[in-house]
Amino acid sequence: MTSPVSPEIGSMDGAAALPRSNGELVFEAPWEGRAFGLAVALNEQGMYQWREFQQLLVERIAEAEQADPSSTYYERWLAALERLLLERGVVTPDDLDQRTEEYRTGQRSDDWVPHDHDDHDHDHHHDGEHSN
Amino acid sequence: MSQPHPNGHHPEPESYPALRARALESLLVEKGLVASDVIDAVVSTYESDIGPMNGAKVVARAWTEPEFRQQLLEDGTEAIAGMGFVGRQGAEIVVLENTPQVHNVVVCTLCSCYPWPVLGLPPTWYKSAAYRSRVVIEPRTVLREFGLDLAPSVEVRVWDSTAEVRYMVLPERPAGTEHLSEEELASLITRDCMIGVSQPLSPAAVSGVGR
Helix, strand or coil: CCCCCCHHHHCCCHHHCCCEECCEECCCCHHHHHHHHHHHHHHHCCCCCHHHHHHHHHHHHHHHHHHCCCCCHHHHHHHHHHHHHHHCCCCCHHHHHHHHHHHHHCCCCCCCCCCCCCCCCCCCCCCCCCCC | CCCCCCCCCCCCCCCHHHHHHHHHHHHHHHCCCCCHHHHHHHHHHHHHHCCHHHHHHHHHHHHHCHHHHHHHHHCHHHHHHHCCCCCCCCCEEEEEECCCCEEEEEECCCCCCCCHHHHCCCCHHHHCHHHHHHHHHCHHHHHHHCCCCCCCCCEEEEEECCCCEEEEEECCCCCCCCCCCHHHHHCCCCHHHHHCCCCCCCHHHCCCCCC
16 A cells, blocks of 8 residues: 655655665665655655655755764764654654653663664764763 | 663664664654554565666566557657656656667766666766766777677667656567566566666576576
8 A cells, every 4th residue: 555656756866866776775774764764654644745855855964964974874864854853843852852762771662673683883973872 | 782671672782873763753653643564665665666677577578568569669758657667757768679780778978867767776887987988989899898799790879868868778588588477587687788788687597587
């Protein structure tokens, strides 16, 4: 029952172009696939027009290239999605911070965590990443 | 690592963006704005449906259905749209038929125009200045560098894509594939052979096909 691939999403070019290998999408870690799927699903359900998200993504990429050049495409993608949902009041910053903290400390867990939980590189420097 | 998880589910600490993505999804699911299985379906659709596989399906069908082949060569955009692969508005797709006498190869000399609905995004070499300039001047040499050695009797036609017209090559069906299904045929068709820099794989090169 899912929609087919949207040309608008698949054809994004320039800095916003989806990372691919041999034409196919590449996710470096399972969460990247979730973040991708979440943004597309919300668009399909009519929460926003794709170009609204794309605009924020392009802005976020431009900012990150200056301020945080080591950040990855999907980190910027996720930041753009957060911004859109916060701006719309769909989620609040407090809720999001609190939920993130619950996952970080293990107070909350759920079962979508992929089974092949490889040790992805943790070399990005974000506040709150270091738990010990 | 110092914080044991209550259910022992995650042996390694997750990165900050991974946690953040989970938090966001969990909040939205809780609010009833999205379901996790919808996200699964989106990811799998995009992982498998974009990219050269669409083009391979088009070619395999043209190899097995003469009527579709005819349609595809007459109006590529329409025939391809009929299979559900729809392009950006305004970009027409023209399909070029390889024959024993003529070999087609596609380039975009100005930038990197490419029939993305059927082929995904272009490979890096397609966008390189070297390919864009050389394939026009010395196509046979460039093709040889890709491992494609054409007989001198074969005419090489180079097609320059534009924003309005994108080209895709319909390669010749390899010999010895009469018994293969459409799906098996599709597995022989690579991105490169639809750009025209190689031939389809031989059935022997693809393990499991036709056995």
